[in-house]
Amino acid sequence: xxxxxxxxxxxxxxxxxxxxxxxxxxxxxxxxxxxxxxxxxxxxxxxxxxxxxxxxxxxxxxxxxxxxxxxxxxxxxxxxxxxxxxxxxxxxxxxxxxxxxxxxxxxxxxxxxxxxxxxxxxxxxxxxxxxxxxxxxxxxxxxxxxxxxxx
Amino acid sequence: xxxxxxxxxxxxxxxxxxxxxxxxxxxxxxxxxxxxxxxxxxxxxxxxxxxxxxxxxxxxxxxxxxxxxxxxxxxxxxxxxxxxxxxxxxxxxxxxxxxxxxxxxxxxxxxxxxxxxxxxxxxxxxxxxxxxxxxxxxxxxxxxxxxxx
Amino acid sequence: xxxxxxxxxxxxxxxxxxxxxxxxxxxxxxxxxxxxxxxxxxxxxxxxxxxxxxxxxxxxxxxxxxxxxxxxxxxxxxxxxxxxxxxxxxxxxxxxxxxxxxxxxxxxxxxxxxxxxxxxxxxxxxxxxxxxxxxxxxxxxxxxxxxxxxxxxxxxxxxxxxxxxxxxxxxxxxxxxxxxxxxxxxxxxxxxxxxxxxxxxxxxxxxxxxxxxxxxxxxxxxxxxxxxxxxxxxxxxxxxxxxxxxxxxxxxxxxx
Amino acid sequence: xxxxxxxxxxxxxxxxxxxxxxxxxxxxxxxxxxxxxxxxxxxxxxxxxxxxxxxxxxxxxxxxxxxxxxxxxxxxxxxxxxxxxxxxxxxxxxxxxxxxxxxxxx
Numbered sequence: 001x002x003x004x005x006x007x008x009x010x011x012x013x014x015x016x017x018x019x020x021x022x023x024x025x026x027x028x029x030x031x032x033x034x035x036x037x038x039x040x041x042x043x044x045x046x047x048x049x050x051x052x053x054x055x056x057x058x059x060x061x062x063x064x065x066x067x068x069x070x071x072x073x074x075x076x077x078x079x080x081x082x083x084x085x086x087x088x089x090x091x092x093x094x095x096x097x098x099x100x101x102x103x104x105x106x107x108x109x110x111x112x113x114x115x116x117x118x119x120x121x122x123x124x125x126x127x128x129x130x131x132x133x134x135x136x137x138x139x140x141x142x143x144x145x146x147x148x149x150x151x
Numbered sequence: 152x153x154x155x156x157x158x159x160x161x162x163x164x165x166x167x168x169x170x171x172x173x174x175x176x177x178x179x180x181x182x183x184x185x186x187x188x189x190x191x192x193x194x195x196x197x198x199x200x201x202x203x204x205x206x207x208x209x210x211x212x213x214x215x216x217x218x219x220x221x222x223x224x225x226x227x228x229x230x231x232x233x234x235x236x237x238x239x240x241x242x243x244x245x246x247x248x249x250x251x252x253x254x255x256x257x258x259x260x261x262x263x264x265x266x267x268x269x270x271x272x273x274x275x276x277x278x279x280x281x282x283x284x285x286x287x288x289x290x291x292x293x294x295x296x297x298x299x300x
Numbered sequence: 301x302x303x304x305x306x307x308x309x310x311x312x313x314x315x316x317x318x319x320x321x322x323x324x325x326x327x328x329x330x331x332x333x334x335x336x337x338x339x340x341x342x343x344x345x346x347x348x349x350x351x352x353x354x355x356x357x358x359x360x361x362x363x364x365x366x367x368x369x370x371x372x373x374x375x376x377x378x379x380x381x382x383x384x385x386x387x388x389x390x391x392x393x394x395x396x397x398x399x400x401x402x403x404x405x406x407x408x409x410x411x412x413x414x415x416x417x418x419x420x421x422x423x424x425x426x427x428x429x430x431x432x433x434x435x436x437x438x439x440x441x442x443x444x445x446x447x448x449x450x451x452x453x454x455x456x457x458x459x460x461x462x463x464x465x466x467x468x469x470x471x472x473x474x475x476x477x478x479x480x481x482x483x484x485x486x487x488x489x490x491x492x493x494x495x496x497x498x499x500x501x502x503x504x505x506x507x508x509x510x511x512x513x514x515x516x517x518x519x520x521x522x523x524x525x526x527x528x529x530x531x532x533x534x535x536x537x538x539x540x541x542x543x544x545x546x547x548x549x550x551x552x553x554x555x556x
Numbered sequence: 557x558x559x560x561x562x563x564x565x566x567x568x569x570x571x572x573x574x575x576x577x578x579x580x581x582x583x584x585x586x587x588x589x590x591x592x593x594x595x596x597x598x599x600x601x602x603x604x605x606x607x608x609x610x611x612x613x614x615x616x617x618x619x620x621x622x623x624x625x626x627x628x629x630x631x632x633x634x635x636x637x638x639x640x641x642x643x644x645x646x647x648x649x650x651x652x653x654x655x656x657x658x659x660x661x662x
Contacts, residue, residue: 060503063350091621092622096618110629114621207485270465274467352579353560505626
């Protein structure tokens, strides 16, 4: 029995993130700051302890590998509770929030994200003592030249 | 190569209706290595031309060329920089190079921006259409003419 | 005429072998070598390469009975028996007179042996089966068959490759031979060796075939793409595989 | 049909920190893109990924549409005792996939 082509998956590839309609909501540095404030509240964010690894130049913004590592003993008394990642130019500023604890042994996570454009990415680690540490990285997204989109 | 001296060339153009109203030129006169007369009655506008050159799905220029458009990252390296084009070529010479560079060099990779004949398997969406309209060619020519250095 | 084709075939074999024997003098590059480190790592790590999801699906499909014959691929083809197959396709199947590519071969097996409907072009099932078969040739050199009957098809592929097409009046060769390594906008133009198919292309966010990639290029030239079942693709694939003879297969490849 | 690829060690020493990697087939449709008909394709994403060790939650990730299609996640865990690592993905349109892998600790 043949299975029909996965039309949705096919269409998913047929247009690029860069063709987002202008009417769509678009995150801005301000929107990102607001989203961060929602997580951090009145807390102070300090730079350090967090390492954010992203390729500085990516060939396609659809799949961008990202690793966040946080210096922490990951003990019950002193560990990273959460890692949040934000961006400033996708339609939404929030990328993901990971919840961790001493059972993780080390505070290192990796995933792959979408970037609609060249922009700044911010990672924030929240520790068991309520402190916030952060790192940021600028990523340049190369514009696709030969795309499948037919108009 | 095109020999010196006036040489009238008919470029058979299936003119879309939109330009028919503006009175398109379906006769383009090539003299030497130039097209001295504008293709459109409306004079070219350098600012509009710059926008066309910068637009990767309209002018397509920066896919292959680089040019003095600093806000556009990732410019091409297949073809010479557009910087200084206005010093190297007259307006008429620029016009012929955009309209149909193959008249000067049959092996050129520069697409013919104002020709609809002699092409194979053109996609239905683009059938009978030129890459740029006569007005757009004039805008681009006007912009390139400003690039003196 | 026929003798001439055979002579030509032998000559190209010799030239290709010679180029390989030269080792470092072989200037051919896989698109893999033009990618950034992050994407190379994504391809190299089987636990991170998204193409491996499809290899796994393909393995399951390979063992599942299908069609009126209620036979699975595995009923005829034992474990690991597909090794080297992807490295030699397109080829002319037994009792046939024209070449098919790997997808065509899988569908021939379905219709003739399983007595099932052919799988749709670019369907997940077809791509998964292809990925599973191609994966078994990973690391093997591309080895087009010496079958002299393929020569005219290869020649047709070469002609299409060099033919200017579309509103932009460009050919495959203009970009991928004459200007490979230069930047089209920000992107390095690859030499177009089909070493990784089916590939997980980030632009597609999905696995896709060499046909889909060829269609992309035609659309980029503003040319009318051939229908998915057009013999022109098989001809082009034959030419490209011959051009990449001796290069190592990387399926499932990851490409931007 | 399994549409998940999980990579975790089959054995570990007590207290060893092991890496767990998981890939799942999913379009992660953002809800911001127009389809070929010009209308916005409805959002269809995985919203949450949860990992358990013998039933106890050890890791969780809340995802926004900016996670790439066919999501990949890698995280670490301390190998405490033998048992099963459970992974669970939930999202829009009732999406739910659960997978388990066994790990022997000793």
